[in-house]
Amino acid sequence: MAGYYALPLELLAEEFARLPGIGIKTAHRLAYSVISRSDAEVQSFVDALLSAKRDIHFCSCCQNLTELEVCPICSDEERDQTTICVVESPKDVSALERSGEYHGVYHVLHGLISPIDGVTPENLHIRELLSRISKGSIQEVIMATNPTVEGDATAMYLAQLLEPLGVKVTRLAFGLPVGGTLEYADEVTLYKALENRTILH
Amino acid sequence: MAGYYALPLELLAEEFARLPGIGIKTAHRLAYSVISRSDAEVQSFVDALLSAKRDIHFCSCCQNLTELEVCPICSDEERDQTTICVVESPKDVSALERSGEYHGVYHVLHGLISPIDGVTPENLHIRELLSRISKGSIQEVIMATNPTVEGDATAMYLAQLLEPLGVKVTRLAFGLPVGGTLEYADEVTLYKALENRTILH
Numbered sequence: 001m002a003g004y005y006a007l008p009l010e011l012l013a014e015e016f017a018r019l020p021g022i023g024i025k026t027a028h029r030l031a032y033s034v035i036s037r038s039d040a041e042v043q044s045f046v047d048a049l050l051s052a053k054r055d056i057h058f059c060s061c062c063q064n065l066t067e068l069e070v071c072p073i074c075s076d077e078e079r080d081q082t083t084i085c086v087v088e089s090p091k092d093v094s095a096l097e098r099s100g101e102y103h104g105v106y107h108v109l110h111g112l113i114s115p116i117d118g119v120t121p122e123n124l125h126i127r128e129l130l131s132r133i134s135k136g137s138i139q140e141v142i143m144a145t146n147p148t149v150e151g152d153a154t155a156m157y158l159a160q161l162l163e164p165l166g167v168k169v170t171r172l173a174f175g176l177p178v179g180g181t182l183e184y185a186d187e188v189t190l191y192k193a194l195e196n197r198t199i200l201h
Numbered sequence: 202m203a204g205y206y207a208l209p210l211e212l213l214a215e216e217f218a219r220l221p222g223i224g225i226k227t228a229h230r231l232a233y234s235v236i237s238r239s240d241a242e243v244q245s246f247v248d249a250l251l252s253a254k255r256d257i258h259f260c261s262c263c264q265n266l267t268e269l270e271v272c273p274i275c276s277d278e279e280r281d282q283t284t285i286c287v288v289e290s291p292k293d294v295s296a297l298e299r300s301g302e303y304h305g306v307y308h309v310l311h312g313l314i315s316p317i318d319g320v321t322p323e324n325l326h327i328r329e330l331l332s333r334i335s336k337g338s339i340q341e342v343i344m345a346t347n348p349t350v351e352g353d354a355t356a357m358y359l360a361q362l363l364e365p366l367g368v369k370v371t372r373l374a375f376g377l378p379v380g381g382t383l384e385y386a387d388e389v390t391l392y393k394a395l396e397n398r399t400i401l402h
Contacts, residue, residue: 005295006267012253015246020234026222032292033221034250035257035266042254045216046247049235052213053243056236065236066207091233094206 009035061132063108063125065090073097073105080104082139086129086158088112088146096144104142107132112150113157121157129158133165140168147174210236262333264309264326266291274298274306281305283340287330287359289313289347297345305343308333313351314358322358330359334366341369348375 005013009031016027034042058064059071062084066072073079073093083104087093093106109124132138141162145151159169174192176185185193206214210232217228235243259265260272263285267273274280274294284305288294294307310325333339342363346352360370375393377386386394 005291006257006265006269006272008249008253008256008268009266012249015249018242018246019231021227021230028292028295029222030220031253035253037254039254041219042250045219046250048209048213048216049243049247049250052209052232052236053238053240055209056207065210067209068207071207090206091229094229 058108058110058125062106063110063128064093064106065108078103082137083142084129084132084138084140085142085144086155087144088151088154092144092146104140107141109145109154112145112148112154114150114153124154126158126161130161130165133162133167138167140170143169143171147172259309259311259326263307264311264329265294265307266309279304283338284343285330285333285339285341286343286345287356288345289352289355293345293347305341308342310346310355313346313349313355315351315354325355327359327362331362331366334363334368339368341371344370344372348373 005028009028012034013024013027013031016022016030017024022030034045055067056065057067059066059068059074061070061074064071064073068075080103084107085096085102085104086107086109087096088109088111090108093108096102096106107125107129109126109129111119111124113119113121113124129141133141141158143155143158145154155171159171162169173196174189175196176182176189176193182190206229210229213235214225214228214232217223217231218225223231235246256268257266258268260267260269260275262271262275265272265274269276281304285308286297286303286305287308287310288297289310289312291309294309297303297307308326308330310327310330312320312325314320314322314325330342334342342359344356344359346356356372360372363370374397375390376397377383377390377394383391
């Protein structure tokens with residue numbers, strides 16, 4: 001497309017196109033929208049970019065992303081600090097928090113074991129989890145990794161690893177999604193829903 | 202969503218969400234992707250934003266966006282400098298250039314007359330167009346505004362304005378889009394296609 005657009009606009013569009021899910025057409029639209037904004041608005045965007053990159057790091061306890069030394073969830077004394085929910089990414093923390101049903105704390109692995117992608121247990125924040133549990137106050141660890149091959153494998157690996165530590169290890173329930181239909185459920189989900197059926201009376 | 206995410210991440214997501222067509226979920230995904238990039242990559246994004254805002258201005262001749270005093274199309278002596286194609290926005294220049302069929306120059310209005318939105322002829326770059334034509338070397342002005350109410354109104358307004366200057370004024374043809382089907386063409390397009398039918402033999 002070079003030549004039809006001004007070079008700085010083209011370069012900005014290329015930067016937008018590097019973001020996930022942004023195609024070159026959308027990138028051009030976004031680049032146009034930037035130059036039609038005020039200097040102050042663009043500066044505020046730039047400041048937010050630099051600040052997010054500079055100020056965000058891992059919580060020293062749960063490894064979630066935070067701008068503080070210890071994240072607000074870990075330092076919240078109202079929460080049950082004896083239950084750890086192990087998740088793949090900060091997005092999962094956000095999803096579970098939205099449910100409003102969980103009052104314990106988290107541990108973010110920042111990935112799942114996946115030999116195909118070259119991700120081994122050493123690449124995940126497992127050492128920090130073991131160190132938290134070894135301090136002795138943890139009673140239950142909930143494996144809340146995704147119900148995928150990698151999520152299951154990671155949950156199983158961690159369950160084995162935690163066995164000698166004498167801590168209760170649980171896994172999120174599998175079954176039909178609420179609001180879903182039998183017709184569109186896949187075979188494995190149906191199998192899990194049957195296997196884990198609950199008693200009504 | 203505040204509280205589940207680190208504040209700088211939340212602020213960055215809000216900035217992304219201000220861009221056109223970016224919802225809050227996508228904005229969070231983009232914000233996450235930024236912090237997983239290297240410092241150099243984020244700096245390069247920031248530089249592109251600042252440079253686009255700082256270096257881009259209107260071509261002193263055609264009013265298209267450019268980082269130069271006169272844009273490459275206006276300063277290209279190979280192009281027919283006696284034919285001006287009048288468009289709404291820089292994106293239209295880009296679209297026409299992609300067709301590869303136009304070898305004249307452009308004039309970008311940066312909007313269309315739209316009293317409902319408070320856009321009057323004074324808000325558009327019409328004075329610069331008149332000044333270019335009054336220099337005497339222009340032979341044809343092609344109205345290439347969109348086939349919408351505003352596009353038609355602007356084309357008609359300009360045609361009237363240019364009449365006393367003795368310059369040929371044309372309008373892009375309306376008809377069926379190539380590759381389209383009669384079945385899905387709207388009534389007005391079909392009417393225009395019939396009205397402007399061409400003789401085969």
